[in-house]
Amino acid sequence: MSETPGDTAAQPSDSRPEGAAAGRCPFPHGAHAAPDAAARCPVSANAAAFDPFSDGYQQDPPEYVRWAREQEPVFYSPQLGYWVVTRYDDIKAIFRDNLTFSPSIALEKITPTGPEANAVLESYGYAMNRTLVNEDEPAHMPRRRVLMEPFTPEHLKRHEPMVRRLTREYVDRFIDSGRADLVDQILWEVPLTVALHFLGVPEEDMDMLRRYSIAHTVNTWGRPRPEEQVAVAHAVGNFWQFAGKVLEKMRQNPEGPGWMQYGIRKQLAHPEVVTDSYLHSMMMAGIVAAHETTANATANAMKLLLQHPRAWRELCEDPSLIPNAVEECLRHNGSIAAWRRLATKDVQIGGIDIAAGSKLLIVTSSANHDEQHFADADLFDIRRENASDHVTFGYGAHQCMGKNLARMEMQIFLEEFTRRLPHMRLADQPFTYVPNTSFRGPEHLWVEWDPARNPERTNRALLGARSPVRIGEPSSHALSRPVVVERVETVAEGIVRLRLVAPEGATLPRWAPGAHIDVECGAGFGTGTDECGKGGHDALSRQYSLCGDPADTGAFEIAVLRETRSRGGSMWIHDRLREGMRLRIRGPRNHFRLDETREAGHxxxxxxxxxxxxxxxxxxxxxxxxxxxxxxxxxxxxxxxxxxxxxxxxxxxxxxxxxxxxxxxxxxxxxxxxxxxxxxxxxxxxxxxxxxxxxxxxxxxxxxxxxxFAASAGKLDPANEHAFEVELRDSGVVLEVGADQTVLDALRRANIDVQSDCEEGLCGSCEVRVLAGEIDHRDVVLTRAERDAQTRMMTCCSRARGKRLILEL
Structure with a gap:
């Protein structure tokens, strides 16, 4: 679900160089080159061939630009007239700096239309203006803050019963048929109905709105052929007029439910922030934003899960994995392939000089497959620890406002499908996509199953079952994976080495030297089974470093010293664990990395x-x-x-x-x-x-x-602490951290998710960047130089020396 897609009838003037503005190659070459310039354009063959409208890009954008991530992470595309950025760190830095990298072209037509299509749009009075997604500061953040409340977790929770009811009703329609196109029969209409309900828009003809929405996508991010442009323009024009009529009806009843009526009420208090032109643009843009990307994301997720039967089976057996599976689906195969930005000044990206006025295509789907941030990035792992680090929802001040509504819908869809149709499978079919640079999802998704095996035919209680929905990022602390103890051997006095393998010979995530896993110890005692470490309040979580061969993806190896004065984890492992028993672990994660530089003298x-x-x-x-x-x-x-x-x-x-x-x-x-x-x-x-x-x-x-091995900081003593504020620069929120609270506590209470594990300043998982303020460091993770730099802190234990910290969150 994007922040608020829309379009612009006319773009603001800027100071782009003529070549950049016209989309011509910025490099000197050929007849236009200066005498001392190279005779050949330095654009590589791969860059020259880059075509985001090709089937290769539409089918699998990350794979299509793999060459770029590995060899040329920032390149110029002559076909597109854009600089293309493909790596995670570069893209996150672009999102973070929305002054240098303006979002003003995010909704500009990537393929200019001809005079006939433009005349059609003009005949409808089409005048799409700025929306949140393509608005610069200082206008953007005040508007975002005024309109944010309906997107808070407590407000979104109110929509959950309606989403559940709709999902069940639509599944009821086809569950006994044995075959369905999930896109046509549920995944388009339910998110659209939810979107209309959220916005407060009367439920109109679904097919009509679907045509409008597709036309809007093609008009903004696609490459319609000249003969298609007029038809697309008519659909977009009709969409614009429809949005205006609905808005006028809403003005007659501004106290009605819905985000648009909320905006109308806010206009009375903030007329300079919530303007008439903004409301009309938002009415049209919001209908697309609130449903199309959610529908596509869920279709992509179902396709991905059914292509990985083991993951699908695990999800059916353990619904608690659904929230993280949603994040991994959004990372691995999300519905947003790319966004656009405009460089407002000369700047470097990934060591490449970019001139002011240059247009950027930032391929977020490629960032989500960057090996430098996601270990074994092409592996689909529903237990991936950092899956929610994906940039599918963007990042920073322009991060998608509706991300948690989308997450809620996807969780409910997956819950319903895994509970009622665990025997579902993909039908043999080709997958087609609406050609465009940015939004992707299969146009059809055919699945099959044997209705005679529907679990509810023998267990009607399934229809009343439900799993809790997590609104927000899933907590990695609650995420675990099962492993089997393949071997236990003594390797020294008081030390045993464990070899842990995945059930049924599955592959385990790759890891790098210095990584550790968390072992759930202590639960399941006296059960009479071979299962232990099931979690719960009686389980202990202990960190153990991996000591085997990182190249061995079939097993994790740890060595554990028997510590009689420990908190119980090592004693439990020594006294209770036997070969063949099952454990639950989390990770691996790594905050103790080896510098693999191989330069001379290193x-x-x-x-x-x-x-x-x-x-x-x-x-x-x-x-x-x-x-x-x-x-x-x-x-x-x-x-x-x-x-x-x-x-x-x-x-x-x-x-x-x-x-x-x-x-x-x-x-x-x-x-x-x-x-x-x-x-x-x-x-x-x-x-x-x-x-x-x-x-x-x-x-x-x-x-x-x-x-x-252990943290040096003691338990928080409120009598010796002071309260302070933390400002979250990227989201514009200010929080109070009490003397009896950690920064991590305050973030959690505000529903701002920061990964954490040991909560003792030992593992480094809760690290955040600090932009201003003096830090009272209490962790044992950072080096002396890192502490002196005052740019990073562990939120579970470190505090402010003064009254305020500004965090990059």
Whole structure:
């Protein structure tokens, strides 16, 4: 569901260079080149061939631009007259800076229409103006704030019963037929009905509105042939007049329900913010925004899930996975392929110089497959920890206002389908899409099933069942995946190594050295089954570093030290776990990454104490594979208490230095040779890390990276704290953080989701960027230099030293 798609009858003037404005190649070449310029345009062959209206782009945009993500992440498209941006970090930075990168062209016709079609639009009085999605500051944010309330979770919750009722009624119509086109028979009409209900628009002819909506998409983001442009213009003109008539009816009853009536009432209090032209434009744009992308997103999700039978089966068996499955579907195959922006000044994107006035096509669907942000990005994983990091809804001040309404609808659709038609399968069919740059979903989605196997025929209670809907991003803390304990072996005195595999031989997510998983320990005792770690209030969650081979996608390996003074996790693993038992885990996630730079002179020093060898062993293995110069220092009480000694000796030879206390050997940190090209990675007990940090005072900044076993910050003591404010710059919200609250608590109460796990300042999952204010750091994740920079904080424990922090949220 986009923020508010619309169109513009005329674009504002700007200072674009002639070549950029006309869509001509900005590079000097051929007859137009200066004498000293290259004779050939530097546009690559792939860039020259880029065509977002081709079937390859329509079928799979991320795959179509894979070459760009990997080789040329920012390139100029002569066919389109746009610079194309494909990587996650670049696109998020563009969304964040809506002053340098104006949204003013977001709804400009990407294919200019001819004079005949323009005359048709003029005959209808078509005068689409700015809407929220293509509006610059300072007008945009005041309008967004005035109109936001109906999109808050407490207001959206009121629509849930209606969405559930409609979804069930539509499924009732075809459930006994054994075959259906989900797009035609439910996924278009239900979101449209919900959209009209939300907006307060009377339910008009569905087929007519569908034609209008498709025409609007083709008119704005498509490439209609000259002979099609007039028909499209008539449909768009009729849509415009329809929107105006409905708006006039609403003005007669401004106290009625719906977002548009809400806007009419707000106009009385803020006439300079909510104008007449804005309301008319929003009436038309809102109908498209509130339903088309939701319909497409759900169709894409169903297609994706049914193409992955294992994921579909897991979703049917465990409905609690639905919220995160929605996020992964939006990431992997969302309904928004790309957005557009205009550079307002000379700027660099990904190291490429972009001139003021240049147009940008930012391929958000490509960003969602960026390996630099999403590990194993092409893998469809409904348990992916950071699935909700996707930019399908945009980011920052222009992030989709209706994102949580779309999430709610998608969750209810998936709940209904998985409960009532778990035996559904895709029919053999070609998939076609309305050719355009930005919005995508299959025009038809045929599915089949055997009605005799419908579960409700033998269990009528299914019809009354329902799963809770989460309005907002799903909490990664509640997300887990099942694994089977394939092997338990003792690798040192008091240390066992576990090999964990996915049920039925499934593939596990890829991970990088330094990553850890969270194991749910303690639940299921005394059940008489081989299942443990089912979660719930009696389960403990403990973090364990991965120590196996990252290339092995069939298993995770962890090593656990028996700690008699621990909080119970290690004792439970040692005393209770047996081969064949099932566990539930979360992750992997990584806040202790290895710098894989292989430049000449680059060195790595790995330092481990006791069970801290687990992440360090994986790092050293990787350094060896990459040909990085490294040394591995491993300390322990005695060789018999040190895990993997023989394996490490075979793998690393003379690069391994062992220090055993009972042998009188000790690592001298002051003797380490550390320079600007050296990185030191350490994990071990607090005493060792404290000594290492002291020794590092004379080392270059950013040299030392450490992972701790435990956090040093104690429990929050309100008597010794003070209240402060946090301003969320990207969303325009200001929150009060009480003396008895963490920043994370305040964010959660405002329904602003920040991932978190340990909530002790230990794992780094709740990190946010800080734009202003002095931070009272209490975590054990950030380095000394990172703390001094005052640009990042852990919201679970760190606080403000003063009265205010400004966060990049």
């Amino acid at each position: 060195r790595a020093i790995f330092i481990a104490g006791g069970i801290g060898i687990t992440p360090i062993s994986a790092m050293a293995r990787r350094a060896r594979e990459l040909g990085i110069d490294y040394a591995l220092h491993y300390s322990g009480r005695s060789r018999r208490t040190m895990a993997f000694v023989e394996e490490l000796a075979q793998l690393h030879g003379e690069r391994l230095r062992l220090y055993a206390s009972d042998e009188g050997t000790r690592n001298d940190f002051g003797a380490l040779r550390v320079d600007d090209h050296t990185r030191v990675y350490a994990c071990g007990p607090a005493r060792m890390l404290d000594a290492l940090e002291a020794a590092s005072a004379a080392w270059p900044a950013e040299t030392l990276r450490m992972e701790h």
